[in-house]
Amino acid sequence: MGAGRGAPGERCDHSAQGRPVLASPEVQRGARVPALEERRRSGRGDELRRDGGRGLDARGRDLGRFRDDDLATSRLWLGSTYNSFEYVAADLDEVAVYPTALSAARVQAHYQNGAQTQPQPDPAEPPPTPYSSAVVSDGPKAYWRLGDTGTTAADQTAASPGSYVGGVTLGRPGAIANDANTAAGFDGLSGTVQVPSAAALNPTGALSLETWIRPTAFPSSSNTILRKEGQYSLRLRYNGAVLFRLWKGGVAQDVTTPAGTIALGAWSHVVGTWDGATMTLYVNGAAKVSAPLSGPIDSATTGLYLGSTYNSFDWFTGDLDEVAVYDKALAAARVLAHYQLVVPPPPPLSSYASVVVGDGPTSYWRLGDAGASAADQMGAAAGTYAGGVTLGRPGAIASDTNSAAGFDGLSGTVSVPSSSALSPTSAISLEGWIRPTSLPTSSNSVVRKDGQYSLSLNYDGSLTFRLWKDGTANALSSPLKAVTPGIWTYVAATWDGSTMTIYVNGAAKASTGLAAPIGTAGTGLYFGSTYNSFGWFAGDLDELAIYPKALSAARVAAHYSAGAPTDTTPPAVSLSTPATGSTMDAAPAFGGTGGTAGGDSSQVTVSIDAGSSASGTPLQTLAASVDPSGIFSARTQSALAGGPYTAVASQSDSAGNPRS
Structure with a gap:
């Protein structure tokens, strides 16, 4: 080996026979490559062994290049020939030269001992999903999926792994349904992930910060989702808003969403982008x-x-998942594409749904879902199905393929986390379609946000609309038999800041005064139950919506008309008094029952003809009102002369179906 000198920085070890006489400093970047260990002289030429085997020609290009030019005093080079050509593009590690020929057994032993220390793929790591593949394809500089099982928060780019510290719970259910990758839960007291600074995490010309968050509590002021102090951050505010901050010239530059953008207990996709402008x-x-x-x-x-500001304060409470940092601004189309890989876009709206959306609801649950989440058509407040709920039930809108949800009257409900958007105090409208299979023994809940507003169905088929003010429930009830079991009924309740009104099948049925404002409450919103405890609704619910305003009577009627089935059934009217063939006095009273179904007129007409059949112009025409129980009565306007008469009762409905 000549003088035995190595390149600068190498360690020379003139050791005993069988031990290496020259060892290089460790060089490692990313995945390791098993080292070259032996140059062996034989009559056939020089050979090197790799991976415990033979067959690497030392005169060709490889991970190491050993030259002695017979007995030269030239320097030994690793990765090149004389630092002039034949440069190797690879990582080198654990290079050793021996004064003896290692046996095949020793070479194999060296390899096996080193292979045991090589990083091995995590058998528990889930395969890529369409979502994670989309993120990777957009070129993040770091991407922490947070589905880890140890103390290291793996970076999918392998550039910036982090460390879990404090109150972090791994293995939490993740944001992406049907994805084995999990999320990380943060306790709001000490849980965080810390990642060392790196050049890749310091973009200054453009960037994007992306994550999924599911807070379980709002902070008293603000807490940290992601933060690199003095450069960029994402924060959650006390009112459900999200703040995106960049530092320029030492000054924080913020943009903040409206209050109520984020709901507790629900996954939200949050992305902050900056394109340099x-x-x-x-x-x-x-x-x-x-x-x-x-x-x-x-x-x-x-x-x-x-989940924290440099592991000191502003602790996040809840779950984080799929966090990524980019050195470019994701386009709006890419942000939407990422989101829709987790929450697919809803099917095209039907004419009814278009009418509803056109009137600007805060939230609109069509209840035609296939999974555990009750999608909000407006993207604001998704709910969760729980208990005895049957999805895919035939819906209320005959021309629409969207289905309804069935509730068993025992445990079925939908829960929606509270938010400021669902807590209007100056005006509100609730609407939906209901088809009870039976009436309750007392009352059950259609929609309820306890301490604020509710719409319930009662044992007598009436509806009750409640608004809470100063801790007191102000109730308005419709007439009896407003709702019939087994039949879809459109119901709406509105309050414009001064008047509460109940509508059934597009028609106002009751109203009362109530001055603004009403109270607000931090309770969740429930469909089909009273906070998942009692008041269970038995039957189907469909097309539920909440508005921050009072729909006008004309808009309520338009909604009903857009969704109402074609009505071919005439009202059920009958005349029972006086009985057929009976003898009455000269001023008899006429009475019977009229129809009370949706769209049925509230008036019955009784025509009186002389003779044994109705023909020509009636002698008298009487008008009678149908009361909520379906009873009507009217007395003749003047005395009738002696003789036979024929009386006919008639009633029409909004579809123009007369019945006599």
Whole structure:
């Protein structure tokens, strides 16, 4: 080996026979490559062994290049020939030269001992999903899926792994349905992920921050979702808003979504982007706020933290999943594409749904879902099905393929986390279609946010609309038999700040005064039960919506008309008094029962003809009102002369179906 000198930085070890006489410093980047260990002289030429086997020609290009030019005093080179050509593009590690020929057994032993220390694929790591593949394809500089089982938060790019610290619970259900990858839960006291600063995490010309969050509590002020102090952050506010911050010239530049953007207990997709000119904050695929900001932004050497501000305060309470940092601004189309890989876009709206959406509801649950989540057509407040709920039931809108949800009257409900958007105090409308299989023994809940508002069905087929003010429930009830078991009925309840009104099948049935404001409550919203405890609804619910305003009578009628089935059934009217063939006095009273189904007129007409049949112009025509129980009565306007008479009762409905 000549003088036995190595390249600068190498360690020379003139050791005993059988031990290496030259060892290089460790060089490692990413995955390791098993080392070259032996140059062996034989009559056939020089050979090297790798991976415990033979067959690597030392005169060809390889991981190491050993040259002695017979007995030269030239320097030994690793990775090149004389530092001039034949450069190797690979990582080198654990290079050794021996004064003896290692036996085949020793070579194999060296390999096996080293292979045991090589990083092995995590057998528990789930395969890529369409969502994770889409994120990776968009080129993040770091991507933490947070589905880990140890103390390391793996980065899918392998560039910036982090460490779990404090109160973090791994293995939490993740944001992506049918994905084995899990999420990380943060306790709001000490849980965080800390990632060392790196150049890849310090973009200054453009960036995107992306994550899924499911908070279980709002902070008293703000808490941290993701933060690299002095450079960028995402924060959750006390009122359900999200804040996106960039630092420029040492000054924080913020954009903040409206209050109530984030709901407790539900997954939300949050993305902050900056393209060098404009900051934009997206929630659930939709841009919520933007503001101009010219670049560059500041760079910082601080670490990156998930769930806290540098492991000291602003602790996040809830679950985080699928966190990514990019050195570019994701386009709006890519943000939406990522979101829709988790929450597919809803089917095209029917004419009824288009009418509802056109009137601007805060939330609109069509209840035609196939999984555990009750999708909000407006993307604001998804709910969760629980207990005895049957999905895929025939819906209320005959021309629409969207289905309904069936509730068993025992445990079936939908729960929606509370939010400020679901807590209007100056006006509100509730609407939906209901088809009870039976009437309750007392009352059950159609929609209820306890302490704020509710719509319930009663034992006598009436409806009750409640609004809470100053802790007191103000109730308005419709007439009896407003709802018939087994038949779809459109119901709406409105309050415009001064008047509460109940509508059934497009027609106002009751109203009363109530001055604004009403109270607000932090309770969740429930369909089909009273906070998942009692008041269980038995039957089908469909097309439920909540508005931050009072729908006008004309809009309520339009909604009913858009969804109502074609009515071919005439009202059920009959005349029972006086009985056929009976003798009465000169001013008899006429009475019977009229129809009370949706669309049936509230008036019955009784015509009186002389003779044994109705013909020509009636002698008298009487008008009678049908009371809520279906009873009507009317007395003749003047005395009748002696002789036979024929009386006929008639009633029509809104579809023009007369019945006599």
